[in-house]
Amino acid sequence: MPGGERVSEAPPPAGAFETGPLLLGVRHHGPGSARAVRAALDAAAPAAVLIEGPPEADPLIPLAADPGLRPPVALLAHAVDEPGRSAFWPMAEFSPEWVAIRWAVERGVPARFIDLPATHSLAWEEDTGDGDPEEEAEHARVDPLAALAEAAGYDDPERWWEDAVEHRGPGRSEPFAPFAALEDAMGALRERYGDGGRPRDRVREAYMRLQIRAARREFGDEVAVVCGAWHVPALRAKATVTADRALLKGLPKLKTDLTWVPWTHRRLARSSGYGAGIDSPGWYAHLFGAPDRPVERWLTKVAGLLREEDRIVSSAHVIEAVRLADTLAVMRGRPLAGLTETTDAVRAVLCEGSDVPLSLVYDRLVVGDVLGEVPESAPAVPLQRDLAREQRRLRLKPEALERELELDLRKDTDAARGRLLHRLRLLGVGWGEPARSRGSTGTFRETWRLRWEPELSVRIAEAGVWGTTVLGAATAKAEADAAGARALADVTALAEQCLLAGLPDALPVVMRVLADRAALDTDVSHLAQALPALVRSLRYGDVRGTDTGALADVAAALAERVFIGLPPACTTLDTDAAQEMRGHVDAVHGAVGLLAETLTGHDGLRPRWRAVLRTLSQRDTVPGLLRGRAVRLLLDDGVLEADDVARLMGLALSPGILPGDAAAWVEGFVGGGGGGLLLVHDERLLGLVDAWLTSVPADAFTDVLPLLRRTFSAYEPGVRRTLGELVRRGPGGGAGAAGHPATSSGFAPEPDAGRADAVLPVLRLLLGLAPEQAQSTDDDLAGVGA
Template sequence: MSIHILGIRHHGPGSARHVKDYLEKVKPDIVLVEGPPEADNILEWVGDEQLRPPVAILAYQPDAPQKAVFYPFAEFSPEWQAILYARTHGIPVRFMDLPIAHQFDLKAEKEQKTTADEAPALNNSLAPHIPDARIIRRNPVAYLAGAAGFADEEKWWEHMFEYRQDPQEVFIAVAEGMQALRQDLQLPYDREEQLREAHMRKTIRQAEREMYTEIAVICGAWHTPALLNMGKAKDDNDLLKGLPKVKVATTWIPWTYNRLSYNSGYGAGINSPGWYEHNWRYPFDDGTRWMSRVARLFREQQKDISVAHVMEAVRLSSALSALRGLSKAGLEELNEATLSVLCNGEEILLQLINDALIVSNTIGEVPSDIPRPPLQTDIEKLQKKLRLPQTADYKDYVLDLRKDTDLERSILLHRLEMLDIQWGHRYGPSGKGTFKEQWRLQWNPDFSIDIIEKGSWGNTVEEATSQYVQHQARTATSLKEVCTLLEAAIPAELHTAVEVLVQQVNNLAAATGDVMQLMTVIPGLVQIGRYGNVRKTDATLVENIISGMITRICVSLPAACIGIADDAAAELLELVYNMNDAILLLQDIDMTTQWQQTLSAIAGNNSAAPVIGGYATRLLADHRQLSGSELVRAFSYAMSSATPPAIAAAWLEGFLKGSGTLLLVDNDLWTVVSNWMHQLEEEAFKQLLPLLRRTFSGFTKAERRKLGEKAKGGSAGTTGTLQQTMENIDAERAMKGVPIVLQMLGVK
């Protein structure tokens, strides 16, 4: 009976090759792999043509889906190759790690001991690349890399183990190296790690009792010494006795190379999954194939790259590896050669290589008949029907809602958005109209957890979204929150949920006396009406609510504008601005009349905040309720010398909000403003200057230029200019036209 302990680097292409070659040589009758035993029942899918890595085992707690863990595999993962070997040769394969059923509760109890004082003191003076104790506590292999003069343990592992050819020697060296580390460093081990290694030994003993004679064990290199020294079975059984246990479910999900990288936060991740895949497929490449891929990528970006560039870059990478005493050029040497020869020293181009080749955007596939939650099945069915594939890179869609397929796509994306599954992000489409939406989609494997969690609300996207939104509606206490949900539920076409939301809006609106809160939600409710034409939904559900809320706003707003501080006035001014836009959008005569009467009440009240009073006067002018001499009279009264300068300036700021066109086209108003400015004393002018500059800074550049030209040239005419013009009139000649005018007017 032989037990073969193969210590590997997770996701190492060289380790995967060594494992495959070693298994072919010893021909084991059972394979044990570090992984969750709960997933043994889904290993039968490995080898299926439709299960294409990168993929991951998702283990989760059904009654608490947020408690989940992923076990990713790439084609170049040693564990994957070991499982594939067993499946291909028809021999048993099992996972041997501590069951996830125990680990979920253990992780919650795990003691956080991360200070450097708990790790051994190290002398780094002789080997400057040796990391500090805190890093070694987390990644002991970094100690060996530092001792060998490597700042990057991944690079050290590649050149020491990945590129070697004899698998037996490699695994012996790994075991000896890890044994020396565990003996010399004397690092403290937490309880979870002790339990994991005890369960691995227990699984090996179980295989021995079942009379397997050639047992192949594939585990992380660090665990190798613990499995070579089996110890006493009683000690392990005592250690594993009485562990907490929960129910766990497992399934296969697609994974991405981006999520396999360190940058994703994956603890056993690698820096360059795309580069590792290249090494797996072309182990004897001297850099020529890699440089050819880089050149092809650059040519796709319209950058001129010749064959001579590629040859020179390969030569340079080989020279660099020779100077550094390496057996072959690694990624670092190839990148340096690329930077010098192909990028002309422009480091920004290396980011393109990193995204497209070094990390890559590869995503795996899983068979459609693999057991999975009903909600996930429905999502995948809709994705296939609507031709919206899961992709690891960004993909943009511009949806025309007048087309049935695009409308269905939009509905699906809106529903997933309401389920907090952020597959798509909306952007403002180019052009005008409400019939277009622009989405950017990128699939994240973590969505699987969100899908499982939301699956408790229903088995289909429509059912789950509707139930989830109704739950949010019933538990919400803020009118704004409910209106936001309603605005999102309309394009998602959740009719039952919309009815519940409308009822909740009505209840909350009737209970609130805060006019500012009502004004905050009105624009969103009015926007809902715009979807009725495009989405064929009944937007009239909210019309009665809008009408009642606007009436209450019109009654309460004039009193709300009295006796408020400047900050509150500025906030209320923006609400009035948005409210006016909503009224114009409705195009309802009765509501417009109510709004105009409210504006008149505000503009005619001297106690109202001046900035709001000025803006109300401006809106009355825009609504054609004030014009000509009446408008000039209201303007002159507000800007008279009897009005304190600060109040007049605030009134002017409100009146000119957003546009100074009135001052350009109405010379009488210009004259009033000009006279007011001239009569200000120097100190008062200095105090008001910042406020005036803020007012005029809101105008467009063209408006500011024309106003400046008008002020400089005096073309609008001051009071003196107007009087001079009156004096130059020929009265005798003017009188000759009076009879004709009277005749035209029908006056005898």
């Protein structure tokens, strides 16, 4: 066993191994259990330590001596042929299992895992059971901690555990007493509930008993066993070797690999769905690591966090919070202030009664974002090793706390970082997610949200079937996805991904598939969906210096096919189909504009598209939603004059048109971005809409109301308020300069000097001008607008 010869220890105290192996029942991830295990091992000095965990991980135990293995970490087991089938055994610094491993490694004592091998547990499907369903329903799955807390008169299992264990450390004179008491309690629970709704535990415990017998033959009775307290009564029970082997007969098998992987405090939390989770891993880590005065040290941490967030927290606040926490503990009859008392004190004193900063304390400290580390010497699939090299080269360290990463693609390092993140996304490894940039919107900039989750290690293992490097695996995955893609839009999206990820070898394969699919696909909606992604690919290619000649030809040909097929495809559509087609029309409109700017020698694309829009705007068989949208797009491009638009709107809203069709036309024309401002600044159009709306018969108004509400509710509050004021005043309700009537409501040919002069006192106040300076300043300001 690495770590040197076994350190000579004093003889174990009398009674430590009188009844056989020393069974140390623990709570997984319990700092009180961890301290008690360390004290018991120091006192008993066993010849071997047996730990609940998969035996295939025994060769990984010596890595615990490597300073590069820093908890929280987890043993990851996955099926070799099906990496997605996996299981984790997490361990934090305050986990009793980790303490036992470290104790054994530091002293050169053999340590072994004795739980059911991963080769069986991974092959054993979740729905496999071995008992009477009615009996299992009667004896539902039991939470031992909750049952003991209820018996002690507590309604909160975590609070009971703190009072019973965390705040009452093991006595030095009786290091085994806590385990004896817990064993008695669990024995009573097992007598009452049997396997507690866990029929698989019978098989696991049979295997553990066999492993304990083997260890006793090798080391004698001086063996310590660290396992969940629930299992201790079953391990102590008398059972024959034949009976135990019978339970293990015929178990399914899978070939598995195991390694250490980083874990996080957040994934230890019960809220993450982890079965043996705890509510407050950050608090437990603090209790385990604090040498003394845990409440004072905790509240000092909280104060430091709040100060980092620019909240005013003084030493007096901390002193008062400590006093309040201690007082609450006395009032509630607790041996020491626990998390409940400290949280109440933080809320009242440091957060001034607000739950907003308190939620930050809970997220950052009570749970925490600590991420463990694993040394390079740990076993890993080749793809994982290549990713680790890329992360070091590009200085992209995995972190548990979510952070934003701004990339300037004109810089080599940032461009390489972007390619790596896109390649991982293509492989299904979602380390980074694209986000909207808060700064520049140019195509040379990318924004990512990065957060490393332990499950990504499984995704990397799964992706290892595509190659041994990130580049090679992403290339192979893109080629396979292209061959298996069913929709044309999927292929164009894949072409875009290839450009973003910098996969020059995969792009020709994808382009061949794209050209074949585009030639055979006759569905205009599919072509319209595919075009925007192609155009974006051309733009991204320009930024990254990629040759996109083949993409340009396909995009231009695809656009021509959309132009030809769109007008027939837009006729006789129902409401839902028209809504979907409107999205396609908007996307194609934007794509054509970018395509015309990007491609040389394709100057006719924009006029051809405008001709298509004119056709849509004038064809009666096209739904009103699409006709109105086509008119709006032509107006935005400057193709239609305001008089032409007013004429078309007057026709669409004439009395002979059904109210529902007219409302759909209005939605298409003024719905979406900028529609409200269009009505604000062109009151002729607003007047037409207003006149039509007031003429809608009462019996039809209820039918058109949902359409109108959907249209106008999307406007900004300020736009809606302005439109309401304009409609309230009515046409001609305003007066122009020098008393001349306005040509339309709220507007006049010349600025209103009286209203403009009203801002001068405010300007003088803002500029801090003295009264004697007011006249000259007013003259200067007036001259600005002359």
